Amino acid sequence: MKRGLALAIGLAAGLLVFTPARLLLPSPPLAAAAVDGSPWQTTLTAARLGQLALGDLVLALEPAALLQGRLAWQAQGALTGRIWRGFTAGGVTGVNGRLPGVPGLPVAGISLADATATLDGAGRCQAASGQVTADLALPLAGQRQLAGAPRCDGEALLLPLASADGRVRLEINTRAGGWTARLQVTGAGPAEAAALLAAGFRSEGGSLVKEDRGA
Numbered sequence: 001m002k003r004g005l006a007l008a009i010g011l012a013a014g015l016l017v018f019t020p021a022r023l024l025l026p027s028p029p030l031a032a033a034a035v036d037g038s039p040w041q042t043t044l045t046a047a048r049l050g051q052l053a054l055g056d057l058v059l060a061l062e063p064a065a066l067l068q069g070r071l072a073w074q075a076q077g078a079l080t081g082r083i084w085r086g087f088t089a090g091g092v093t094g095v096n097g098r099l100p101g102v103p104g105l106p107v108a109g110i111s112l113a114d115a116t117a118t119l120d121g122a123g124r125c126q127a128a129s130g131q132v133t134a135d136l137a138l139p140l141a142g143q144r145q146l147a148g149a150p151r152c153d154g155e156a157l158l159l160p161l162a163s164a165d166g167r168v169r170l171e172i173n174t175r176a177g178g179w180t181a182r183l184q185v186t187g188a189g190p191a192e193a194a195a196l197l198a199a200g201f202r203s204e205g206g207s208l209v210k211e212d213r214g215a
Helices: 002-017 063-068 190-198
Strands: 034-037 041-049 052-061 071-077 079-085 089-100 107-120 125-140 143-148 151-153 156-162 168-175 178-186 202-204 207-214
Touching: 052 079, 052 089, 063 071, 089 125, 125 156, 125 168, 143 168, 190 207
Parallel strands: none
Antiparallel strands: 034 041, 041 052, 052 071, 071 079, 079 089, 089 107, 107 125, 125 143, 125 151, 143 156, 151 156, 156 168, 168 178, 178 207, 202 207
């Protein structure tokens, strides 16, 4: 039994040596302008997660994950942590670092602390945890930072962030095929409200709201 397991692991390791690194990437939605190196250590130049630019990343393959029937990488760069995929699911574990702002919204950047997410083969959220903070590009209702924790909302991966006083809220909803980001501001002064309306916010139930979405 042990000899058979050892042979299977050896065969898998041997096949990895001759497999192009690009074919083993945990993608989509992870992509890159260029992929260099071997399956054991791969450099992603100008990596992107959907529409988010991640910069350059180095992925080091974890041979021990093969025992679990998975491919797994330790990532180093703007983001650090573990990326994995199996036959029926994939995800990230213990991710730390900073992402750029949300396209179309006044969010300067998003910081991740021990973020974890698991998606099934159809992209449906199975589990999520960690801590996330978002820095606003300009003060909104006197607030500059939002915080929250990712979680599953049905099949979607939901990131609900709010300011300390609850007057500014950002919800990023990601599901198979696309994402939606909704920024809501309550209690803005007259001058600020006029500026936000001119910037594309709309009035909704006493709040000012702006949404963006993408594939």
